[in-house]
Structure formats: C-alpha cells, structure tokens
Amino acid sequence: xxxxxxxxxxxxxxxxxxxxxxxxxxxxxxxxxxxxxxxxxxxxxxxxxxxxxxxxxxxxxxxxxxxxxxxxxxxxxxxxxxxxxxxxxxxxxxxxxxxxxxxxxxxxxxxxxxxxxxxxxxxxxxxxxxxxxxxxxxxxxxxxxxxxxxxxxxxxxxxxxxxxxxxxxxxxxxxxxxxxxxxxxxxxxxxxxxxxxxxxxxxxxxxxxxxxxxxxxxxxxxxxxxxxxxxxxxxxxxxxxxxxxxxxxxxxxxxxxxxxxxxxxxxxxxxxxxxxx
Amino acid sequence: xxxxxxxxxxxxxxxxxxxxxxxxxxxxxxxxxxxxxxxxxxxxxxxxxxxxxxxxxxxxxxxxxxxxxxxxxxxxxxxxxxxxxxxxxxxxxxxxxxxxxxxxxxxxxxxxxxxxxxxxxxxxxxxxxxxxxxxxxxxxxxxxxxxxxxxxxxxxxxxxxxxxxxxxxxxxxxxxxxxxxxxxxxxxxxxxxxxxxxxxxxxxxxxxxxxxxxxxxxxxxxxxxxxxxxxxxxxxxxxxxxxxxxxxxxxxxxxxxxxxxxxxxxxxxxxxxxxxxxxxxxxxxxxxxxxxxxxxxxxxxxxxxxxxxxxxxxxxxxxxxxxxxxxxxxxxxxxxxxxxxxxxxxxxxxxxxxxxxxxxxxxxxxx
Numbered sequence: 277x278x279x280x281x282x283x284x285x286x287x288x289x290x291x292x293x294x295x296x297x298x299x300x301x302x303x304x305x306x307x308x309x310x311x312x313x314x315x316x317x318x319x320x321x322x323x324x325x326x327x328x329x330x331x332x333x334x335x336x337x338x339x340x341x342x343x344x345x346x347x348x349x350x351x352x353x354x355x356x357x358x359x360x361x362x363x364x365x366x367x368x369x370x371x372x373x374x375x376x377x378x379x380x381x382x383x384x385x386x387x388x389x390x391x392x393x394x395x396x397x398x399x400x401x402x403x404x405x406x407x408x409x410x411x412x413x414x415x416x417x418x419x420x421x422x423x424x425x426x427x428x429x430x431x432x433x434x435x436x437x438x439x440x441x442x443x444x445x446x447x448x449x450x451x452x453x454x455x456x457x458x459x460x461x462x463x464x465x466x467x468x469x470x471x472x473x474x475x476x477x478x479x480x481x482x483x484x485x486x487x488x489x490x491x492x493x494x495x496x497x498x499x500x501x502x503x504x505x506x507x508x509x510x511x512x513x514x515x516x517x518x519x520x521x522x523x524x525x526x527x528x529x530x531x532x533x534x535x536x537x538x539x540x541x542x543x544x545x546x547x548x549x550x551x552x553x
Numbered sequence: 554x555x556x557x558x559x560x561x562x563x564x565x566x567x568x569x570x571x572x573x574x575x576x577x578x579x580x581x582x583x584x585x586x587x588x589x590x591x592x593x594x595x596x597x598x599x600x601x602x603x604x605x606x607x608x609x610x611x612x613x614x615x616x617x618x619x620x621x622x623x624x625x626x627x628x629x630x631x632x633x634x635x636x637x638x639x640x641x642x643x644x645x646x647x648x649x650x651x652x653x654x655x656x657x658x659x660x661x662x663x664x665x666x667x668x669x670x671x672x673x674x675x676x677x678x679x680x681x682x683x684x685x686x687x688x689x690x691x692x693x694x695x696x697x698x699x700x701x702x703x704x705x706x707x708x709x710x711x712x713x714x715x716x717x718x719x720x721x722x723x724x725x726x727x728x729x730x731x732x733x734x735x736x737x738x739x740x741x742x743x744x745x746x747x748x749x750x751x752x753x754x755x756x757x758x759x760x761x762x763x764x765x766x767x768x769x770x771x772x773x774x775x776x777x778x779x780x781x782x783x784x785x786x787x788x789x790x791x792x793x794x795x796x797x798x799x800x801x802x803x804x805x806x807x808x809x810x811x812x813x814x815x816x817x818x819x820x821x822x823x824x825x826x827x828x829x830x831x832x833x834x835x836x837x838x839x840x841x842x843x844x845x846x847x848x849x850x851x852x853x854x855x856x857x858x859x860x861x862x863x864x865x866x867x868x869x870x871x872x873x874x875x876x877x878x879x880x881x882x883x884x885x886x887x888x889x890x891x892x893x894x895x896x897x898x899x900x901x902x903x904x905x906x907x908x909x910x911x912x913x914x915x916x917x918x919x920x
Contacts, residue, residue, distance in 0.1 A: 389599070389600075389603075390603060392600060398854075398855045398856075398857075398858045398859030398861075398873075398895055398899075399855075400859060400861075401858055401859060401861060401873075401876060401877070401880070401891075401892075401895070402892075404861075404877065404880050405611055405880050405888055405892065406611070406614075408880050408881060408883065409611055409612065409614060409615050409880075409883065409888070410614055410615065410616060411615075411616050411622070481726070485728050488728050489728060489730065489862060492728075492730055492862070493862065493877070493881070495881075508728075508730065508731060508734070511734075512730075512734055512866070515734045515735075515737045515738040515742065516737060516738075516741060516742060516749060516750070517742070518738070518742050518743075520738050523731070523734050524735075527727075527728070527731040527734070527735075530728055530731070531723075531726050531727050531728075531731070534725075534726040534727075534728075535722065535723060535726035538722060538725065538726055539722070542722070
C-alpha cells in the first residue's frame, strides 16, 4: 500500500475537502495576480462613492470611490504570499530546531525554557510591537509571523520526534554508529513530514489572521496597496451607518482563505493518520 | 480573534507551556504538592528575567535613532535630547540594561513619554476593565462552548456532532474584529438592540468614585442602578464578540475530550452499572476537566492585553487598548511596562492552572 492516498485513483472524490481547500487558496492567489479587474484597484472614482453592490460594482464602492471587488481580488496578491511565505520560513527554521531539541542536552533545555517564557505573551500584541518598533515595514510583518510560528513548529516536532526516538529503528541506527545529524535528518525527518505539512497549513491560516489584524490596525501597510485588513478597517465606521459591504466582502475573503487552509490541515491530518496505521 | 487563534494552536501543538512537563505517574507522596508549589514559584523569576530582557531588547532593536523616531519629525532638538536621556541612550549599554532591570524589580517602569503618567499607575488603572471584560466573556464562552461541545461529544459521529464540527470550524476562521463589526451592524444598526460602541457608559451617566476601579463593582457600591444597567447594556456587544470568538475553542476541546471519554472504559462501566445517561455524561465531563481548564487558562492569559483590538473597537478603556495605543505611539516605557505586566499575568495564570490541575488530579506529578 502506498504511504499516501494521493497516488490512488478516485483521489479527488476521496479527499474532496483537501482539493476544495487547495482550489480556493490557489484560486484566490492566482486571481490576485492574473484576473483582469473591472476597475483599477488603486484609482478611486469620485463619482461613485459608497454605492451599494450592483451590476456595475459587484461588491459596491467604498467612501473614497474605490471598487471593493477589484480591491478584494487585488489584495490576495499581498496578503496570501505574506502569510504563506511567513509560515514556510517558520517551518524551515522550526523543523530543524525542533529535531535538534530531541537530542537531550543542555542547549535543547535552554531553547525550551526560552520558548516557555516567550509563550507567556499575547502573541498578536508582540507582533504589533515588533513591527511598529522596527519602523512599520512590510518585511517586518513576515518576521513577526516567523517569530510567532517558529516556536510552534519547534514544540510540535520535538514532541513528535521524542516519541519516534524511542523506536527500535532509531536504536538500531544508533547501534550501527549513525551520527546524530544522520539520525535527525535521515531517520526522524521523514517520519514527521506528515505532521509538518498539517502544521504548515495551520500556521498559514494563523498567519493570515495575523496579517489581517496587523493591517486592520494600519501596521505594516502602505496606503494605496489594497489589503483585506485595511479594507475592513476602512469600512469599520460605516458599519454604524449601515454601509456593510465595505467591510463585509474583504472580511469574507479572509474567512474563505482561513477556512480553506484549516480544511486542508484537517484533511491532511486524516490522510496521514490513515496512512500511518 | 487572532490572539485566541494562536492560543488555540499553541494548545494543539502542546497543551500548555507547563502541562507539557506533566507526567502521569504513581500517586504523589504527601508533601509533593508543596514541593511543586515551591518549584513552580522558583521558575517565575527565571521566566520573568527572559520577559524583562526581551522587553528591553525590543527597544534596542529600533533602527536608526530611537529618540528621533519617538519624538517625530516636528520635535525640537531639546525634546529629542530629553527623550534620549530618558531612554538612557547617552549612557553605555551595560549600565542602561542594569538600571532598567533594577528599576523593574522595584516596580518602577518609568514615566510615559506622552501623558507623563507613571506607567505602573496606568497599568493598575486600566487592568480592572480588562479583567471585567475577560471574566464576563470567558464565562459566557465557557457556558456556550462546553454545552455545544458536550452535546457534540455525546452524539459523536451523528448529526449534532457534524453540525457542531462544521460550525466550530467556520467560527474559528472568522477574525474576531470581523465578528465585532458584524455584531455592530446587526445588533446596533439593524435591530437597535445595543447602544453605539463608544464607551462603557453613556453621556448622561456619571462615573462612580473609583473605589475598586472595577466599574461594575463601583457602580454597585455607589448604588447607581441606572448606571449599572447602562454599563451592562454597553458591555453586551464587546462581551458577545469575545464570547462568540472564544466559545468555538471551548466547544472544540470539549467535543474532542468528551467524545473520547464517552468511549472510555470508565463510561462503559458507568453504563453497565445502570447509571442514568445524565450521570454518565457527568463522569465523561469530569474526565474532560483538565484539557478544558488548560484551555481556559490559556485564554485568560492571552485575553488580558490580547483583547486590544476589541477593547479599542468598543472604547472599553482596558489594558489592551492602552497597550495598543502605547505601541502605536512608540511610548517606550509604556510598551515595556505593558509587555512585562501581561507576561507576569499569564505566568501567574499558568501557575494557578498547574496547581489547580495537580490539586484536582492526584495522578499528575511534576518533574
């Protein structure tokens, strides 16, 4: 039996949720870069201010005359790569670090202690402080995501790795004189790859809400570039006067993307659980 | 929401910072509990040292001249010099770091650059409002979440479970500030059931004497019942926002743990003894107690200070709103005080959790 359900026929039907999630995330991403937009997302139309959704403006227009639909799609160009990229880098740092902490030595204890103290903070607030204090730049948003997500990879991989290290085949490899690096990367890493993939999509989902929250607060954004969080903020006050569409549609975009990433994580979890039995 | 999302996934990857150290072992000997208390108390200064150092280096990380960044482009040379002195930038690094630690240990966080108030005073002034919001919303969230989770867990793999699972997953994907905005639109704008989100009391209400600084308690002490009703009415939307966001997490953890407990030997035995289904569910809930408590502790730890966006949205005047405003204004002493205060608070909550779990469950010992 193959290790992954992916190689068998009937794959699309069997893992419908996984493919649906992937389709939505990559659909949004591709649309952000390549979909021809009905209006220029960074040019407002002063004659069409706060128009409700209509045939001309599918998602309506905001208080400056921007077309909400065009901006929701264009924002995928910025928000999704930030979240996905941040999560990926966090995995690239966190996984080797997590594997290394399964070697029970002084350094790994110190790393874990440091992570414990670190976890005591409200992490979103930490991200906000980090980005603001370092000059409110876009790169710092990615760094904030890495700072938040890396400890999670470390903890998870350490927990998984410690369990696997008890296995006979690790003992055998050690008896044959395999170096610690070989044990970590040749023997342990393949066995945690499923967990890493699940955590990667959870991390991306989380990162996206962090990106949205940061830009909702106007942190790490440069004004004309559309971003879902900025758009939700732009419509926040209008909610009290009934112009719901300005905030709702970018909010739905965040919801859809986060939900899809969570769906991918759930489905991958089921697939890897199934294959490990 | 984002904070809570993070709290949740931390919990997924590792139940709690400290719960990871728990091992199920032989029943604890007498005196083990006191030893546990002592050991955990000793850990706090060590962790706090990390937190304090971290809060210090956050400012060190500021690129360029921090004094210039803080003062802004319109500041005079003299103002910049004053800020530079306050930051201690005219002194060598080790001296600055040592005097910072010495100050913090004595409870001196310095003076805010912007309102000139003592940072420690501000923390004590704004903390009660955050605690009130946290207690109200978490109680509501626990009530809703555990009820839904228990129902889903009881009807595992049947219709109520599937509906609850889809609902929980969907709710977890909505950013908390979006929940707040949607509630403002529906409950305030469409249905007119809540007052506008502009503060804890209306214009016609007067604030009571700050005896305890907990607004609800002070209103009761002052006997201002109209004020209390008004304050509770104004608390409706922010409490509901945070409760809806966090209820999903309570529901998720209780669904999983109660679902697993329902298939345990203990529950089989309870049924074999002929206990009523209500009693069976009670025993299942008892088994699920520790994970639910752990979640509650994580949420308590992150909501004080972490609810900053919601506090700001509803002008709640809590610690989170103050901290967020300080961060955006680059008010360095206030940011440091905020980070240290929230860090200390979460550590104390985790300590309380560990002790509670150890007291409730004799199988838990700590290495």
